[in-house]
Amino acid sequence: MARATSNQERAVKGVFLAYLFFILAGIVYFWVIGLRGMA
């Protein structure tokens, strides 16, 4: 199998990072809303 530079491996890594980013961003987003008292 080709090393980590292949498009396929980059895509898998991209999906992983997208999930992680979205989840963490979502939690921070709602923390801010809750802590700022935005009803």
Place this chain on the structure above:
Amino acid sequence: VRTLLRDNGLSLFFGTIFLATLIGQAFAGQRVYNHEAVAHGGEAVSLGRYVVSSHYGQAVLENWQSEWLQFLLFILATMWLIQKGSPESEPEPGMSTDKEEKIGRYAEANSPRFAKYGDWRTTLYSYSLLIVFAMIFLGSWLGQSFTGLTEHNAEQREHGEPTKAWAEYVTSAEFWEDTLQNWQSEFIAVGAIMVFGIFLRARHSAESKRVGDPHDKTGN
């Protein structure tokens, strides 16, 4: 492109239906919110305002936290406990060896870098899935408490009743009802995936034993 879509089909499928339902929830939630607001003599809000509301945040996060807890416990419990016949269970209880895990000096050429070190970094990496799920669970649960508190206090003010401090809110029946109603549904579902797979099959699925596998075969 077709290969990339195929290779990542599962994550793209779940990511897509997640976003679709999150947006659907925003539309439905806005209607509920506005219905209640108008009934109480308040003002209706736009969709843009609703998606930055604690009403929306609390509804999203109370469900999020329970899902992370579910998988966290799923991963944790399968380390120590087994279920004979379940495709989700290890065949025998007991901890795996470094050799079986291919870590430290047993690491192979294509093992992840962190599996090769054999020191604290390998230990950390060995439990990284658990650690990340635990952090996301706690983060969402805390977020539920912050948005829930804001939402609770807004309602209290509308009714001219006293508001709560965070410590009061997280020990209130309201917070625990919101929490436990989500936990119970996750736990029965995890229990069922452990048990039903003993006797039932889903041909072609990675979560099932082969259709012809005996009922007493544990693991898949």
